[in-house]
Amino acid sequence: MNDFRAELLAAFAAEHREHLAAIRAALSAEDEDGAVTLEPAALREVFRRVHSLKGAARAVDLPALEAVAHRLETLLAREGDAAGGGAARLAPSLLALLHQGLDAIEAQAAAMAGGTPPPPVEAVLAALDAGPGGTSALPLPPSQDQSAGPPPAPGEAKPAPESLLPAEGYLRVEASRVERLSATMLSLKSLIQRQDSTGAGLREVEGELRALRRGWEGLRTALPVDPALAPRLRGFEAALGEVLRHVSALSRHGRAIEDAMDRAARALREEVEAIALVPAGTVLGSLAAAARGMAREAGREVTVRTEGMEVQAERRVLQALKDPVLHLLRNALGHGAPRDGRRAEIGLRVAATGGGLTITVWDNGPGPDLAAIEATATRRALLPARAPDTAPPPADTLLGLVFEPGFSTASEVDSLSGRGMGLSVVAEAAMALHGGAAMRPRPEGGTEVVIALPPSTGRQTLLLLEAGGQVLGLPGSGGLVAVGPLLRLTPAMLTTAEGRVVARLSLGEAEALVPVVALAAVLGWPEGPPTEGPVQAILLTRGGTRLALTVSALRDARSLVVTEVDAPGVDSALVSGAALLEGEAVALVLRPEGLLHRGLREANRPGARVAGPAPGRRQRHVLVVDDSITTRTLERSILEAGGYRVTLAVDGVDALNSLREPGAVIDLILADVEMPRMDGFGLLEAVRADPALAGLPVILMTSRDSPGDVQRGMELGATAYLTKQGFDQQALLAAIGQLI
CATH class of the missing domain: 2.40.50.180 (CheA-289, Domain 4)
Structure with missing residues (x-):
């Protein structure tokens, strides 16, 4: 295939989908009798799009598709003439014929795109020739549309209409390459997350160096210094300060790089995800035609509606859902026929929200037969037999059982349903994509099955x-x-x-x-x-x-x-x-x-236990003191999950105010060391100096783990000294449990 024809076919693939989607949308507004009324402008628009399809098919040398489009064009022209310039009412038989022609066009285009032999169209052409009444004959399309100009000379390529040429700035990329790019992006993000932990470690080293310098300064002032060693000590202090400045600079630089990498990775991820997205109709749009074909083969009349085919989703996700959705459409055809004489309808709806992607297949039938589902579940030992005087299981429980392999309420197997495998395939596909599937009654009447997926499967x-x-x-x-x-x-x-x-x-x-x-x-x-x-x-x-x-x-x-x-x-x-x-x-x-x-x-299991509150002694009260809101929140969550009552304070001054409130009963203090206004050492000194508080257990938990800091804390009367670097919540709970 030469490059020029490849470009034409690529352009036609996009154009024909747009025309078919618009035509189907215009033909979908059926009334209670299954007919569609088109205003003159709407009828002209449908006719124009069919005419454009015929011209585009001729440009890419698809004669079978051109022939089908010509017959659809003639049918629509007759309806327009019969309406005499007014609104045209398309009967259900004519709509079925139009959809049959559109399905044939879609099948021809799909075969072209897949490089497979196109299906025969003789039967479709014969049906269109016969018309809704089965008697009229339509003329074959002319070999050349006179308005298109003279035919090309032998061996000369047919000129492409301007509307069919691909727009500049677009590049055709294989879907598999886009999927590999997306997978590589996810791996890159994972590596960046590991780099973040390296930066956090560098910042911890910076904190340790600062603590070391503070400890050294305190030690130097407390000990006599030999004048002969003074120059060496000043050199050590200068070197320590230089190392600290260097590490601080590296830490700031690393933090800046982390932020820049995170922004770049986020932007790249958004771009990659945008590339990987395609309209849902490019993958799922053909399923409506497949459903109409299944209905025709089963001798049933049904209206098939589609919504949200323009919604963007990952191609690989849509491909993974194509067969499961077809199973759902087949199931809806088999179980969703109304019993009150209304025309059968089934629908396929795709929607994207902040919560992810949902695909819904619905029908307007009688709704889920809960009694039949319970009977089947009991027969298959999925539910215990129920005594006549007991209430049935909840509807959600029963509807969840329909996704079990082999589950079916059909009395016999036919071409549409009865084997009980379709819904289990749906559930397995949804689980593989980190989502789920559920059946539920439709508010308007009927049944709907919803597949819900997260915003991104990666x-x-x-x-x-x-x-x-x-x-x-x-x-x-x-x-x-x-x-x-x-x-x-x-x-x-x-x-x-x-x-x-x-x-x-x-x-x-x-x-x-x-x-x-x-x-x-x-x-x-x-x-x-x-x-x-x-x-x-x-x-x-x-x-x-x-x-x-x-x-x-x-x-x-x-x-x-x-x-x-x-x-x-x-x-x-x-x-x-x-x-x-x-x-x-x-x-x-x-x-x-x-x-x-x-x-x-x-x-519901006898003896099921809750890992939670137990009756008994008074709930113990812990005062958590830390200037970091993140640390306070984390420690409160750990302690409350451990059964303790928790009060929070932002620094030593705030903690003393809480301790001295009338009626306050605090059993233990868990405090940071480095805090504004009054640090942990100052708080500890104040507590030990107050006769009313002196006996309180005080645990200091800080990133300052130098021997000098630990010694100072213990000398001031700390009951325990824990470091955040080696933090373990079980060790913390164990320490508190031993003290109170």
């Missing part, structure tokens, strides 16, 4: 939390299960109902009893002992179904690169991937849908 915003001694990530958006809000469950909020632990929560204007279970138990990990005081939890919600998962700690939310994970013992129903953290640490990324399903089952 990068996600994760809520980092701890359970069972492990750091885990929970996607904050993009799925069918809403994650959040974060909860602090006090002993007064917990009770039992029907033999299971529940929390009494105020949700909006209503109060609800929500099942509570430990995340570690859901994951099958050993649970920690019950703690005193409030426990942290995360609320999962899907429709009217809710579950509170208790955790050891809630860290923060970050945007991280998520990669596939294939390790022994990993439950793919609960784990979707892994994210790299600082220091080569890895956080498993959990599936909210799997957690909700498994968690509800665990909550």
Whole structure:
């Protein structure tokens, strides 16, 4: 194929999609009888686009496609003449014929793009020749449109219309290359995250050097100095100061480079993601034609609607969903026929929001048959047999079972449904893309199946939390299960109902009893002992179904690169991937849908336990003193998850005010050293000098770990001295537990 023809075909591929999308949109506004009324301007626009398709097909030498377009053009011209300049009402039989012709054009173009032999069009041409009534014959297209000028000389290339030539500034790139570029970008971002931890280490070294210099200055003033050593000491101080200045300069330079690299990587990521995006219609647009073809083969009349085909999404994601969506359309054709005589409709909707990508396939049929689903589930031992006088399982539970392999409520197998494999394929594809699928009744009547995916299958915003001694990530958006809000469950909020632990929560204007279970138990990990005081939890919600998962700690939310994970013992129903953290640490990324399903089952298990508040002695009270809001928040989360009541102070002065408030009962002080107004050493001195406070345990936790600082803290009366460099939350809780 020469370059010129390749350019023509590339231009035609883009042009024909635009024309087909516009024509289908104009023919989609059907009334209750399945007819479409087109105003004169709309009819002229449809005719113009069909005429343009015919001319473009001639330019790229696609005679079969040209012949189909000519017959569609003639049909539309007849409708316009019959309307006499007014609105034209296209009957359902004519619409079906027009869609059949458009489907044939789409099939011809797809074969051209794929380099495969085009399908025969004789049957379509015969149907179009017969017309809606099956009697009229339409003339064959002329070999040359007289308005296009004389035919080219033998051997001369046909001139391309200006509208078909590719615009300057565009470059054709293989989709696989774009996908590899996107994967490389994700790897680069992961490396940059590792570099960030190196910069953090350099800043810690800077802090240690500053502490060393302060310790040296204190030691020099406290000890007598031999005059003979004075020059050497001044040289040492100068050298120490020079090293500190050099390290500080490196730290500032490294921080500037980190910021610049982060901005550049963010911009590059946005550009790469933009390149990798294509309109959904380029991949999924042909499925509407496939659905109409399946309906014709089954002898059924159906209207197929599409929405959101212009939405941008990753090509590889759309390709991965193409077969699952076709399964859903086939399922909708098989189960979605109305029983009240209305014309059958099925739809394909693509939508993009801040929460990710959703693809919905719907029908206007009778809706999910919950009784049939329960009967099938009971027969297949997915549900226990239910006594006649007991309530049926919740609708969400029943609708979740339809995605099990082999599950079908059809009484017999036909060409459209009955084997029970389509929905399981959908669920597996959604899980592979870190998303989920759900069936639910459609508000307007009928059934819809929704596939929900995160904003990016490579990068996600994760809520980092701890359970069972492990750091885990929970996607904050993009799925069918809403994650959040974060909860602090006090002993007064917990009770039992029907033999299971529940929390009494105020949700909006209503109060609800929500099942509570430990995340570690859901994951099958050993649970920690019950703690005193409030426990942290995360609320999962899907429709009217809710579950509170208790955790050891809630860290923060970050945007991280998520990669596939294939390790022994990993439950793919609960784990979707892994994210790299600082220091080569890895956080498993959990599936909210799997957690909700498994968690509800665990909550109903006899003897299920919550790793949280336990009744007994008075809740102990810890005063946390630190000028860093991040450190204060982290320490409060750790302590509250450990069952302690926490009060915060920003420096030593603020802490003394809290300690001396009337009625204040503080059991322990956890304080930083370096703070404004009054540092940790000053606070410690003030506490030990006050008879009412002198007996309080005081733990100093700071980045200053030089022997001089440790010695000073212990001499001033610190009960314990912990360093942030080797911080371990279990060690902190153990130290506090021994003291109070």
